[in-house]
């Protein structure tokens with residue numbers, strides 16, 4: 001009769017240590033406040049937690065009136081861009097342990113768009129600029145019946161970077177030109193124009209280039225690179241703007 005040899009049970013893992021972190025959030029309630037005000041919250045968090053988790057914890061356990069947008073919680077929908085320690089980021093992609101937790105973490109709404117409540121701004125001016133650049137395919141002809149519009153790998157690669165945009169507005173609302181001139185189209189609109197201007201299947205590039213060759217178009221860009229630094233998708237925003245400028249001057253390449 002054989003005897004089963006039992007594996008040695010794995011050593012129990014050390015419990016993950018929690019820590020207390022202070023968030024200082026810029027609050028604004030249009031029904032009560034004449035000016036935004038800062039409010040402190042202490043929260044118990046774990047190293048795997050993100051700023052979005054801290055905001056949920058505050059809302060669910062301390063102050064249900066705290067107002068912010070979020071949907072996917074995984075960096076896809078683009079709804080939770082905010083200023084975290086003075087830098088535009090997605091709350092759902094910012095791990096608290098990656099910030100300096102020995103100091104309070106400052107959280108406020110993105111700049112340059114009308115503040116509605118707490119961390120929420122009115123996104124309509126942002127989306128108005130986006131719509132203006134006609135961010136959709138405009139071909140002059142129909143594909144052959146039953147056929148797709150074909151495109152080479154190289155042609156598809158030409159605009160691959162700008163397809164990644166999730167319209168979070170982190171770039172546009174980090175742009176000092178946009179802060180002082182809300183009429184400027186802003187980096188996100190230009191990125192989304194770029195996505196179609198350089199698409200070989202599209203026939204309306206010149207229309208978009210004419211729209212952006214405006215006093216509030218690409219020439220307002222001062223190449224500060226704030227937009228590229230802010231983009232949570234790693235899009236080379238400043239380069240895309242430069243390519244659109246070049247296409248206006250020299251034609252599309």
Ligand code: SF4
Pocket residue numbers: 078164165166167168169170171172187188191230231232233234235237
């Ligand atoms: S380019 Fe980047 S930062 Fe700007 S809206 Fe798109 S994803 Fe957000």
Ligand code: FES
Pocket residue numbers: 069070071072073074075076077078079080090091092093
């Ligand atoms: S909640 Fe969707 S990107 Fe952060």
